[in-house]
Amino acid sequence: MTGDPNCPGVDPSPPGDPSPGPAVLDAHLVVDRGTFRLDLPLTIRPGEVVALLGPNGAGKTTALRALAGLLSLTGGHLSLAGRHLDHPGRRIWTPTEQRPIGVVFQDYLLFPHLTALDNVAFGPRRQGLDRQRARQRAADWLTRVGLAEQARRRPRHLSGGQAQRVALARALAVEPALLLLDEPLAALDARTRLDTRAQLQRHLADHPGATLLVTHDLIDAVVLADRLVVIEQGRVVQMGDVATVTAQPRTDYVARLVGLNLHRGRADGHRVLLAGGLHLVTGDRHEGEVLVAFAPSAVALHSVRPDGSPNSWPATITGVHRHGDNLRVQLDGPVTVAADVTPGAAAQLRPAPGRTLWAAVEAAETRVYPASAVPTG
Amino acid sequence: MSRPDLVTVTPARSAPPPQSRRTGRIPVALLLPAALGLVFLVLPLAGLLIRTPWSTLPQRLTEPGVLTALRLSVQAATLATLLCLVLGVPLAWLLARIDFPGRRLVRALVTVPLVLPPVVGGVALLLVFGRRGILGGWLDSAFGFTLPFTTAGVVLAEAFVAMPFLVIAVEGALRGADVRYEEAAATLGAGRWTTFTHVTLPLVAPGIAAGAVLCWARALGEFGATITFAGNFPGRTQTMPLAVYLALETDLEAAIVLSLVLLTVSVAILASLRDRWLGSS
Numbered sequence: 001m002t003g004d005p006n007c008p009g010v011d012p013s014p015p016g017d018p019s020p021g022p023a024v025l026d027a028h029l030v031v032d033r034g035t036f037r038l039d040l041p042l043t044i045r046p047g048e049v050v051a052l053l054g055p056n057g058a059g060k061t062t063a064l065r066a067l068a069g070l071l072s073l074t075g076g077h078l079s080l081a082g083r084h085l086d087h088p089g090r091r092i093w094t095p096t097e098q099r100p101i102g103v104v105f106q107d108y109l110l111f112p113h114l115t116a117l118d119n120v121a122f123g124p125r126r127q128g129l130d131r132q133r134a135r136q137r138a139a140d141w142l143t144r145v146g147l148a149e150q151a152r153r154r155p156r157h158l159s160g161g162q163a164q165r166v167a168l169a170r171a172l173a174v175e176p177a178l179l180l181l182d183e184p185l186a187a188l189d190a191r192t193r194l195d196t197r198a199q200l201q202r203h204l205a206d207h208p209g210a211t212l213l214v215t216h217d218l219i220d221a222v223v224l225a226d227r228l229v230v231i232e233q234g235r236v237v238q239m240g241d242v243a244t245v246t247a248q249p250r251t252d253y254v255a256r257l258v259g260l261n262l263h264r265g266r267a268d269g270h271r272v273l274l275a276g277g278l279h280l281v282t283g284d285r286h287e288g289e290v291l292v293a294f295a296p297s298a299v300a301l302h303s304v305r306p307d308g309s310p311n312s313w314p315a316t317i318t319g320v321h322r323h324g325d326n327l328r329v330q331l332d333g334p335v336t337v338a339a340d341v342t343p344g345a346a347a348q349l350r351p352a353p354g355r356t357l358w359a360a361v362e363a364a365e366t367r368v369y370p371a372s373a374v375p376t377g
Numbered sequence: 378m379s380r381p382d383l384v385t386v387t388p389a390r391s392a393p394p395p396q397s398r399r400t401g402r403i404p405v406a407l408l409l410p411a412a413l414g415l416v417f418l419v420l421p422l423a424g425l426l427i428r429t430p431w432s433t434l435p436q437r438l439t440e441p442g443v444l445t446a447l448r449l450s451v452q453a454a455t456l457a458t459l460l461c462l463v464l465g466v467p468l469a470w471l472l473a474r475i476d477f478p479g480r481r482l483v484r485a486l487v488t489v490p491l492v493l494p495p496v497v498g499g500v501a502l503l504l505v506f507g508r509r510g511i512l513g514g515w516l517d518s519a520f521g522f523t524l525p526f527t528t529a530g531v532v533l534a535e536a537f538v539a540m541p542f543l544v545i546a547v548e549g550a551l552r553g554a555d556v557r558y559e560e561a562a563a564t565l566g567a568g569r570w571t572t573f574t575h576v577t578l579p580l581v582a583p584g585i586a587a588g589a590v591l592c593w594a595r596a597l598g599e600f601g602a603t604i605t606f607a608g609n610f611p612g613r614t615q616t617m618p619l620a621v622y623l624a625l626e627t628d629l630e631a632a633i634v635l636s637l638v639l640l641t642v643s644v645a646i647l648a649s650l651r652d653r654w655l656g657s658s
Contacts, residue, residue, distance in 0.1 A: 068560075068564055069563075070560050070563070095563070096560070096563035096564055097565075097566050097568050098566075101564060102565075103561070103564040105561060109555075109557055109560075109561040111558060111562075111576060111579075112580070113582075122562070122575075123565035123566055127566055170565070174565060174566060
């Protein structure tokens, strides 16, 4: 793929860019901070919502701060809506207040001394609107997020969900080319989260600009985003549409996130030799280095060796905990896997740490895909 | 078996809560000096009240000298506080937010007037702003403007001594304030000045108010630097502390009355502001 012809001088899009359409955000974020290095190619098209997922310390916040201009790049480039905002190689730097962005911070950071209305009017005022017009625009936005009646309240008199919506209205009221959301639902309780997530989804669908959602919650990402970018230790480990990433995890972190067992191995037709020395018969045919994924619910536990199952191995229980309606059993053996058993099955098996059982997985329940592929969508 | 249960439960319920039980165990080694310290602080004030000539008080209070000195004191302390606010808040912001070389040295310099004997401060002010001083000579010859031994001199001397109180209080408030609000303002398009006036100042307003109260109280009681730099001219530079000191040599009762007025004004101001800004216990 080639670079966007509308943005001369911009580096070619990174390999694996999902679409040749003109990107509103075209960035390669490189930030060196001592031993940590963020190296993240990122393009987002107008109207697209990209979720940046990763464990703590992966560099999600660093990426967000670099995009917002609260941190400068040490390499790479950042251009937004055709404007170069940060390009250390060419000594280009745009301060935060001149960037066409809106940010919803994790704990919202609503100004405590201003009413909800004046919080939302703050951005339009800075864009040169007079007080009355800015307040009018703010009132419109508060109506859109369903908070017209709370306009005169101070932030401390708003509930968590209301504060989140005011923060969203405040960020959108400046009509940003790029909307940045930093764990926008993390501060909410489970019930409010559900409602707020649904509303957020609606507002993001209406937002004509690009949206980057920083989160470590897979559900937020799956519900809100069109595309996932997963980073670990400052580097992209996987990116693509939601279905591909959740079906074919490429790292242990992603596998844990989507709740799958993931093993690396060497395939020879329908047989895969896993790293632990275990042979698995699989449904898919492959050759060479592969990844094998299967759900914990696909792992069956037996107290004696099951007859007729080619994929069974002795496993020792290392832990048992509740998982939804089932029990999740952590197993050690030639391979480490998690297995879900129903309460009924658990009553018969009596899984307790230290006990040795037989684990089995059906060939048809496994998914095999090449390990060497470039992480693409 | 229910009756024995009741018997054991009831005394536990009626037993005093642990907090009040603990008061009986305050060590004497702490209680005694604490009580002595309190007496030491309160006794002189009580002495003032005991020796106050209550019968002649109304007539003494209306003596022209008292009101003149009081008015001058309040005016000078207020002007000095305003001067400290105008210069001290930006200085505190600089110290709290900008990482410039020599910041630690600047912070140390700011606190020097705090530990300097005020008389020495007065002498130093004379050397700079006096008629033959480094700046004072130029001010005098260029504008015919003299500071020493004027009311403006009183304000200057008081501001010199009181400003560190304000700067330290405001810098502490700025350091305690969450800078992420300023980042949020920047993402909404606010430059540094707008962020300062629209976000930072409102956020640290309680800290500024507390600093201003401390500053005002210090300025009101200023003696050493004022008498050295501004002299002791009734109606022009004679503030309440100076009047008290002077009266002490001639008329003890007058000194007591003046002290009582000063005490009343300071306590009234502090008490009225304490609940709003200084935080009550």
